[in-house]
Amino acid sequence: MENIETSKSWEKARNICIVKTLAKLGHFPSRKTEKEAWFLSPLRSETQASFSVSLHKNLWYDFGIGKGGSIIDLIMEMKSCTVKEALEYLINDMTKLSFRPPKTEDRLRRTExxxxxxxxxxxxxxxxxxxxxxxxxxxxxxxxxxxxxxxxxxxxxxxxxxxxxxxxxxxxxxxxxxxxxxxxxxxxxxxxxxxxxxxxxxxxxxxxxxxxxxxxxxxxxxxxxxxxxxxxxxxxxxxxxxxxxxxxxxxxxxxxxxxxxxxxxxxxxxxxxxxxxxxxxxxxxxxxxxxxxxxxxxxx
CATH class of the missing domain: 3.40.1360.10 (Dna Topoisomerase Vi A Subunit; Chain: A, domain 2)
Structure with missing residues (x-):
């Protein structure tokens, strides 16, 4: 039963918006394109943004260390914690930070x-x-x-x-x-x-x-x-x-x-x-x- 609940929590947590979560933690994009938001990496020190977040897939990738994944993977990296601890950290924000891919016309109007x-x-x-x-x-x-x-x-x-x-x-x-x-x-x-x-x-x-x-x-x-x-x-x-x-x-x-x-x-x-x-x-x-x-x- 515990495994089933953990699996459900994991699926829900994956839908938490990475960009919103990073903003909550004090990290904001250096720039945005139609498809991506680029940040100074929250995982290391850098002066030019090489940490990318897909605005459509809600996935991240850090080109400096060659790692990427879901919001769960990111919290595990940032907090040096286990999957269970990452889920516990994210659980309270599942609703207010939920991920919704931008509508194409709105996205183009905002960022073009x-x-x-x-x-x-x-x-x-x-x-x-x-x-x-x-x-x-x-x-x-x-x-x-x-x-x-x-x-x-x-x-x-x-x-x-x-x-x-x-x-x-x-x-x-x-x-x-x-x-x-x-x-x-x-x-x-x-x-x-x-x-x-x-x-x-x-x-x-x-x-x-x-x-x-x-x-x-x-x-x-x-x-x-x-x-x-x-x-x-x-x-x-x-x-x-x-x-x-x-x-x-x-x-x-x-x-x-x-x-x-x-x-x-x-x-x-x-x-x-x-x-x-x-x-x-x-x-x-x-x-x-x-x-x-x-x-x-x-x-x-």
């Missing part, structure tokens, strides 16, 4: 980002934002655009980098967003050398430190570690692949995986040792011109 205009960066707010990240406006305009977009009934502007499927990664001082389809960005310069960075500002930092290196190489911005698998087929065609991924557990794991798979890959994260990423080091170097010492190291 519609690009309105693409132009050179001139708004002072975006120029100041670049400056706060120690990126010169000239570098920003070489690789980015000023994007006006519509979302949730309002009009916004952001710095944008286009991905190779013509979606946009969007950043301003207050928001981090993206339009569909989401994937990696690729800059091709007919080179035998490939540079791989994790995010937009890592790439812009590299262009600030050594624009010659960037302009003489093909470059990939992953835009999320979730897209590592998508770029693996491109790596063998290059003579040398320089990796500038984050100095956090997820970034180190991704770097180690690529180093193990491909003999032409080189880990360049030592150049910003002691910092999470290239942009953090560039900011802490002070003026972007003070990055000349980095320039010699990377070019050498």
């Amino acid at each position: 980002i519609r690009i309105l205009d693409v132009e050179a960066i001139y708004l002072q707010g975006l120029i100041d934002y670049l400056k706060s990240r120690n990126i010169p406006l000239e570098v920003g305009n070489n690789y980015c655009k000023q994007i006006w977009y519509h979302c949730k009934g309002k009009r916004y502007f952001a710095i944008g980098v286009q991905n190779h499927l013509e979606g946009w990664e969007l950043r301003n001082k207050y928001f981090k967003n993206s339009s569909s389809p989401k994937t990696f960005s690729l800059f091709e310069n007919d080179s035998k050398q490939l540079l791989i960075t994790e995010g937009m500002f890592d790439f812009l930092s590299l262009a600030t430190i050594d624009e010659g290196l960037v302009q003489s190489s093909d470059c990939i911005i992953l835009n999320s570690l979730a897209f590592i698998k998508r770029i693996e087929t491109l790596i063998p065609k290059y003579e040398r692949v320089l990796l500038y991924l984050d100095n956090d557990p997820a970034g180190k794991k991704a770097t180690a995986s690529l180093l193990n798979q491909f003999d032409n890959t080189i880990d360049c994260s030592d150049f910003y040792s002691g910092y999470v990423d290239l942009n953090e080091k560039l900011i802490n170097e002070g003026s972007w011109k003070k990055g000349e010492n980095l320039k010699r190291k990377i070019s050498g």
Whole structure:
């Protein structure tokens, strides 16, 4: 009888909404797409969201540790507890936190980002934002655009980098967003050398430190570690692949995986040792011109 009751409780608990439960525990999405909500992982420390929750299946996956599952699995991981203890924790919230897949029309109306205009960066707010990240406006305009977009009934502007499927990664001082389809960005310069960075500002930092290196190489911005698998087929065609991924557990794991798979890959994260990423080091170097010492190291 106890096993039957436990089984019933387990089935009911699986219908508790992961997103609502995470909100109750103080974790909120960094961004949402039509299908997924992306969080900074509640299971480990990270600076870029790689913890995904399916808004249709009510399942989670942490790309940094390669684990996923139901809300029960998540509570077991977060609380280091047994199935029974996880069910006891969840039982009181079964009704108010129940999972209901969003209706298609409502979901699209709430989350769709519609690009309105693409132009050179001139708004002072975006120029100041670049400056706060120690990126010169000239570098920003070489690789980015000023994007006006519509979302949730309002009009916004952001710095944008286009991905190779013509979606946009969007950043301003207050928001981090993206339009569909989401994937990696690729800059091709007919080179035998490939540079791989994790995010937009890592790439812009590299262009600030050594624009010659960037302009003489093909470059990939992953835009999320979730897209590592998508770029693996491109790596063998290059003579040398320089990796500038984050100095956090997820970034180190991704770097180690690529180093193990491909003999032409080189880990360049030592150049910003002691910092999470290239942009953090560039900011802490002070003026972007003070990055000349980095320039010699990377070019050498």
